[in-house]
Amino acid sequence: MLLASLLIASFVIFAALYLAPGNPIAALSGGRSLPASSIAVLEQRYHLNQSFLAQYWYWLDNVLHGNLGISITLRENVSTLLASRVWTTAGLVLYASLIIAVLGIGIGIVAGLRPGVLDTGTLVTTAVSAAIPAFVAAIVLILLFAVRLGWFPALGNGTDLASNVRHFTLPAVALAISSLAIVARVTRASIREEGEREHVQTAVSRGIPGRKVIQRHILRNAAIPITTVTGITIASLIAVAAVVEVAFGLNGLGAYLVQAAQSKDLAVVQGISLVLVTAFVVVNLLVDVLYAVLDPRVTLGGRAQ
Amino acid sequence: MSTAAPLTVPRGPGAARRGRVQGALGLLRATGPVGIVSAIIIAVAILIAVFGTFIAPYDPNLPNLSLAWGSPSGGHLLGYDFQGRDVLSRLLVGARTALLGPLAVVAGSMAAGVLLAVTAAWRRGASDAVISSGLDILFAFPGILLAVLAAAVFGAGLTAAAIALAVAYMPYVARVLRGAALKERSQPYVAALEVQGASAVSICFRHLIPNMMPLIVAQATILFGYAMVDLAAISFLGLGVQPPEPNWGVMISENQVGLAQGYPLPALIACACIVVVVIAVNVLGERLFEQAQRAYR
């Protein structure tokens, strides 16, 4: 099912060429005028004299072999251009995912298991932070921690691992903050719900010690909705990372995508879109697999129900 | 805070016209004082969005570089932005695109989503399978990505972005509503109406959909929050509303340089506007959703 998604998505991305006003050549060139020789090269490369579906086939074939076309602005292979930037985006998304998973789930569990002041405090804080979009968080963080306090640099990539971590901390936090709040809320709600379930009563009635009940029955069962939500939240990071990259001046895929969209470098836009959509689909696939592993009642692909 | 009174949605044929207004107000009242405050905030924001151009004290688009980054003074309650324009006026006028854009997105995706969900639920069987699979496939596109793609193909602008977001949200809406539509479809009154000879279209529009209203309203509210954030993000990226047109997202990106230079106010105040409205929308949406679920229990 997800593979079908990927195929259709790639088709849509490809078809973007034709949706653009004007003919494909105009779209590829982004409205620039090209010498006749360049036009001939493009025609040949994209098999523009053949049928629509045949073109799609050639394009797909190229893509699967790692050939994503040529950037019209930089005259280089899209694939090489992307390769250097992939790690920035991947690093950012991973860093943010770590924050979300550890802090989000952690806070949610604590709040879920202990009603009281801590819990209400968590509810209020998460209600507010869930509403903070990544770019707003970016602005505030830059102001507070970079400009005023000078703890972290405001812009750019780092040079080695250590400085990378420093440079990526604020962006990762900005990216993570609203997702963190959502994950914490869902975790808390799931823990609460599981705690009320009858099978937990059964365990208590047999004298199973509290800690084991929490571990084996509440946490274990709540893990199902928690990992699902955490997974799809992380998947959504893939797109939002672009905004954070722009705000912090990081040269990742997202920032490059925006640049290319503005300069109408369609080949690059298609290439990056494809990569991001694939990543999105892969993460969703992993979530499906995890769900099937955690819940014995479900077979693969059952998450849609 | 006392617990909100549970709302009972009539489980028979759809609410009469008179009942619909009462139902809406009752729904709102049931969300408690917090929900009502949120609704008021949202209403004020929408009013500003509609009348902003009339109440703005100064021309939001008149640059005056000699006044750039000026601090609040006299009639300029919030100071000047990086081009010397009055921040307050730009905020008031910018509310229009910041709020009406998402409204269009929500309207579009909800309309399409409701239609698809109800069609799938009504016909069940093969139609349902086809629609559901189609929707599952569309899930592969995150909203922002589709909007960026649209900007690359059709050129940057609010319309392209709004349409892209509406298309991206639609599968999510349809999936949530399909479940509710299926439940509603299997209610006895539907069978009774069918036996009486009512047409599918009339049953759906006069009974099925009105009975799903609490869920639809809750979903629309929550979606509005997402749309606001996504559209502001796209404008922030420069791919949505184009400068010099005022827009909260654009204002943040334009004035970001001010942060390091010691003039954080313009960017921050635009951030605050977005956050306040989104919090209000999220809070109201969450509570409406609780009410809708209670009506279905």
Place this chain on the structure above:
Amino acid sequence: MNGPLLEVDGLTVLLDVEGARRAVLRDVSFTMRPGEAVGLVGESGSGKSMTARAIGRLLPRGAEVDGAIRFGGSDIGSLSGAALRRYRGQVAMIFQDPRAHINPVRRIGDFMTEALRTNLGVPADQARRRAADMLAQVGIEDGAQRLRQYPHQMSGGILQRIMIAAALLTEPRLLLADEPTTALDVTTQAEVMAILDGLRRDFGLAILFITHDLELAAAICDRTVVMYAGQIAEVRASSLLHEDPLHPYTAALAAARPDITQTAHRLRAIPGRPLSAFEAPSAECAFAPRCPHVRDICLQALPELAELDGGLSRCARAHELRGQLQEVPRA
């Protein structure tokens, strides 16, 4: 062991209901001897489940308990920690909806052996063997295979037997059965009842059988406790409940059940609606508004639970009405 196994003595439980502190159980007293089967009968809201939960130390947080529950002579209200766990091993509970009460994501083997492994330190393979043996006792032959399966792969009837088997693994002396057959179809119901009865005889197990069905309780219980509005209405030997009830409510309950051998022109219902425990008045008989035999004396004070002919009755007029309460022959 000479004394009673279980003594419930003036048990009163208060809970917060809709903002106010109300009594959900009022002055509940009865005893059980080792190996005895006692039925606890009442309509919903009568407090029968709450009584079982009180005995099983499963009351909701914030519940206030007055009176005493003694098991084997010692008060259970003061138990905690290891002592409480030991008590729980001695008093097992089975519930109405087995599917909701068994963790759906763990295997049956885990479910059954959990108490043995965690509380009694029995090694896993030994625990599994005992579980498989117990499954055979409740009529499930392919025990070893069942242990590896998940709950969603089995029917409700099988799950209920598994729940019973699991409850017996810690060799309890008392089994609290909270409407174990209500959610099952009639044939399975009969099988489960037979299993419970057999187990009682084989293991000398005392059973407190909770149900809303007077006849069902009488099927395996020697004595029946009838509850209404959080109070005990009557305690009586099951065989005498029909011919010689001591409380108008019991008589009404017995009469209300449609008898397949008779033709009735109309279903007998008790007028009015059953009172929930927290609605019960404290200065008059709770059943008075619906009772066909009500007099002034019934409305003057809460009647005491008094002994009568080997049973107990909370009817102020029990003596007078003796012999007049039995099932009225149908017209």
